[in-house]
Amino acid sequence: MKTPVSGFGAYCGRSRFGGRAREAKVGTHTVRPGTVAVPELVAVNYSRGVTLQIGLTGNIGSGKSTVARLLEARGAAAIDADRLSQLATEDPEVLACIAEEIGPELVVGGRLDRARTAERVFADEVALRALNAIIHPWVRRARAERVAALQVQPDPPGVVIHDIPLLFETGLEEEFDGVVVVDAPLESRIVRVMARSDLSPDEIRLRDAAQLPLAHKVERADYVVTNDHDLEALASEVDRLWNRLLQRAVGADP
Numbered sequence: 001m002k003t004p005v006s007g008f009g010a011y012c013g014r015s016r017f018g019g020r021a022r023e024a025k026v027g028t029h030t031v032r033p034g035t036v037a038v039p040e041l042v043a044v045n046y047s048r049g050v051t052l053q054i055g056l057t058g059n060i061g062s063g064k065s066t067v068a069r070l071l072e073a074r075g076a077a078a079i080d081a082d083r084l085s086q087l088a089t090e091d092p093e094v095l096a097c098i099a100e101e102i103g104p105e106l107v108v109g110g111r112l113d114r115a116r117t118a119e120r121v122f123a124d125e126v127a128l129r130a131l132n133a134i135i136h137p138w139v140r141r142a143r144a145e146r147v148a149a150l151q152v153q154p155d156p157p158g159v160v161i162h163d164i165p166l167l168f169e170t171g172l173e174e175e176f177d178g179v180v181v182v183d184a185p186l187e188s189r190i191v192r193v194m195a196r197s198d199l200s201p202d203e204i205r206l207r208d209a210a211q212l213p214l215a216h217k218v219e220r221a222d223y224v225v226t227n228d229h230d231l232e233a234l235a236s237e238v239d240r241l242w243n244r245l246l247q248r249a250v251g252a253d254p
Contacts, residue, residue, distance in 0.1 A: 051151055052159045052249040053175070057167035058182035059214045060207050061189030063227040063234065067182050068163045070238040076245075077157040079146050081139055081164040088138040089114075097134045102127050122206050136170055158249040168212050168220060178248065180241065181221035183214060184228050 056071075058064040068078045088094050089112040098117075099107040106117045121128040143162060150156055161180075164172060173179050184192075186208065193204050208214075218224055223244065225237045 052177050054161050055167045055176040055179040056161050056163045059211050061193040062182040062184045064182040071161050074242045076159040076161045078161040079143050084139040084142045088135045101130050159245050178222035180223040181217045182225045182227050183218050
């Protein structure tokens with residue numbers, strides 16, 4: 001069942017409240033009226049101190065989704081931005097924006113043609129920026145809604161993990177109490193992605209090149225998880241990370 005996200009529709013080239021939208025920032029990009037969707041941006045407040053909010057990122061094939069699952073198994077709550085992005089593209093208003101701003105051929109029978117969209121945006125930087133500017137504000141609102149729901153539970157989680165592939169690229173790192181980067185060599189990442197998809201090595205490299213270099217993300221991370229061996233080794237890395245996060249959550253880790 002699709003999770004409802006009330007009032008999150010994207011409006012191409014105009015404000016949700018009527019009239020033409022003014023120039024705005026979406027992540028690190030300047031969005032001008034009439035070029036891409038400019039829904040009203042949300043000032044996200046995660047009420048730090050109630051729950052530790054941790055961003056989790058890495059490049060394609062690094063294993064961040066596996067790290068998120070391992071952290072969930074240890075007691076964290078996890079919010080998957082990729083999954084929310086998929087939900088965003090089920091919103092008819094988002095689809096209408098994609099068709100208008102990037103190309104009507106990307107929306108077929110009321111559904112996003114994901115293969116055609118990927119082929120288009122990873123070969124066209126302008127189209128990629130336009131797609132991100134349409135989807136990211138929707139996803140940001142959805143994350144804030146889910147955090148709010150977690151924090152009003154009788155026993156809220158001590159740590160919430162936000163799995164966000166383009167965390168640094170969209171300038172979101174300041175929203176979190178800390179950022180975890182999952183690091184792995186490119187060739188290992190290519191092997192992993194090929195095992196789960198029909199992407200070629202060149203296609204994987206193209207997608208990796210559309211992201212900030214992983215080495216730069218590692219330099220900016222508060223915590224680094226190295227994923228260059230087997231699952232057992234990764235689990236040990238996550239155990240060490242989890243202990244540090246728990247210490248941070250209770251104020252024991254500076």
